[in-house]
Amino acid sequence: QVTLRESGPALVNPTQTLTLTCSFSGFALSTYGMCVSWIRQPPGKALEWVALIDWEDDKYYNTSLKTRLTIFKDTSKNQVVLTMTNMDPVDTATYYCARGDSNYVFDSWGQGTLVTVSS
């Protein structure tokens, strides 16, 4: 059974750096074709892709956020970590991590974690 769980702060001050951890089980990110992605959703709005890391450690970022993002994996811990610098109130959203395959289809999602950016 595949499970993913996001963890991180619920509240972040503007200009601070956000660090989110996706802890997963039921699959190995070292498996050919596997990937893990971060996707966010501001309240009442659409899904927005943030970043993705794959089994070969290739990393892809949303072009509009790229300068603020870092994604990396700890295969031994079954974790994927996302950092986002210079947080702003517009970054307030539920952040999801999801498992994907070589077709970049996300078949398993975490429950999401709401991050509010406010002073």
Add this chain to the structure above:
Amino acid sequence: SYELTQPLSMSVALGQTASITCGGDNIAGKNVHWYQQKPGQAPVLVIYRDNSRPSGIPERFSGSSSGNTATLSISRAQAGDEADYFCQVWDSITLSVIFGGGTKLTVL
């Protein structure tokens, strides 16, 4: 950059067929995936690679893609199908995951 366009909302009568569209330049040349999201819940994959159903998704859900439009069809619509639906592709030019803006489906 590649964009996907969905109607903001649509409604369908109970028991009828809902067809939710997703527009994009030559979308037929890409693999299109569809997600259902109910209030307060994470998205759930309902169709992948245009027309394949994950295990556990009812046969009432189907997909198609042609030209510049992909379509998610939900036959014999039920009250439990009320949700937001998002289409998604991988853009191999910009190396990005692209989501549509989502369609809110109401079952009357």
